[in-house]
Amino acid sequence: MGNIELAGASFVVLLALIFLRIPIGLSMLAVGIGGTVLVTGSWVPILAQMKSLTYETFSSYSLSIVPLFLLMGQFATRSGMSRGLFRAAAAMIGHKRGGIAMASVAGCAGFGAICGSSLATAATMAQVALPEMKRYGYNGALSTACLAAGGTLGILIPPSFVLVIYAILAEQNIAKLFAAAFVPGILAAIGYVITISLFMRFDPEAAQPAAKASTRERLEAMVEVWPVVLIFLLVVGGIYAGWFTPTEGAAVGTAGTGLVALFRRQLGWSALGECILATAVSSGMIFFIVFGAGVFNSFLAFTQMPQMAAEWVGNAGLSPWLVLAGILLTYLVFGCVMDSVSMILLTVPIFFPIVMTLDFGLSPEDTAIWFGVLVLIVVEVGLITPPVGMNLFIINSMAPDVPLTQTYKGVVFFVLSDLIRVVILAAFPAITLAVLWL
Secondary structure, three states: OOHHHHHHHHHHHHHHHHHOOOOHHHHHHHHHHHHHHHHHOOOHHHHHHHHHHHHHHHOOOHHHHHHHHHHHHHHHHHHOHHHHHHHHHHHHHOOOOOHHHHHHHHHHHHHHHHHOOHHHHHHHHHHHHHHHHHHOOOOHHHHHHHHHHHHOHHHHOOOOHHHHHHHHHHOOOHHHHHHHHHHHHHHHHHHHHHHHHHHHHHOHHHOOOOOOOOHHHHHHHHHOOHHHHHHHHHHHHHHHHOOOOHHHHHHHHHHHHHHHHHHOOOOOHHHHHHHHHHHHHHHHHHHHHHHHHHHHHHHHHHHOHHHHHHHHHHHHOOOHHHHHHHHHHHHHHHOOOOOHHHHHHHHHHHHHHHHHOOOOOOOHHHHHHHHHHHHHHHHHHHOOOOOOOHHHHHHHHHOOOOOHHHHHHHHHHHHHHHHHHHHHHHHOHHHHHHHHHO
16 A cells, blocks of 8 residues: 555544544544554654654644633633623614524624634523523524524634634744634624524514613623723734734733633632633643644655645646635535544645645735635534534533424524635635735
């Protein structure tokens, strides 16, 4: 068996291990070790690599931003910011048809701006929004689907630790990636609101409108969201303005959300310990996946598969847009069985060299940033794509009275919204890159 055939077979084995519910990090590590031994014919290279790669992975300064953003999300959850965001949005638009669902999406967008985690955003907002939607007679399909979709804004609207992972792999500027993802993130929120409006038009009995809030109630609700606005402007604005690095920005945001939780008396010693423990568990999981992906991608480098794939595409004379469409479709398929971090780590080292050989009429940096945002979006779609979208299971577990099939039916409308957005952003790169060109 040649090296290319071995590389192809490794993906089959890897997917088989994933279907057998072997942890993705362990699966990539095992396949990477076995593949390297088969390619080199010796255990010496992999043993030498394990020594150096372990240190390089876990001592990376760039990766320190991941636990900081995760801890910021933990503090934001404790501080009750999600409740304030939902109340403010509900006070503004809750009286409209489907308004509480729209408010849930708006709350997810706001919370995602200080959280950076899709699952955390979905779970946190569900605790606040599900009881309200049940109170106003929202059917299970709409209530669970809008929260599952809204949760994806946690990784799309900056800051996003998934974008950080991509930036490290593609060696791109984190601040520019954050800036480029902002407009697509807003478009996603708008698309979800439009989807809810259309859902209500086709099924007017899906929900009852809430009572219209008074001007005083609206003003009081808006006052509660100032910490979110301040922290977002300080973190993302400070990074983009060059006041501090992304890692320093993450530290500032973590300190800010921690102080808000402390002042609201939601962060005692016990709660602080729980936040740190939850962050450590999530960080350990992500770092182990990063390590496993490093070993697996090193094996692929031994086989020369990424380089040969890029060379083949470059010589085949295929349309760049056709190649891009194939890559994005691959991400959509992978999204049905893999989590976002694993997909990024597994595929970017293969697809990124291919994309960089294609001519889209953009500079290399613009191409890399635009492709990164597109990847982030299709990875986000995978989180709500049946049958294995992680957000669907998170939300459905919090609404045990709603059959999973109902959630599947409802989320189809939001997936269609996402696919339309992918097509628009792929066809018009300027939408994504306009912020960088200003």
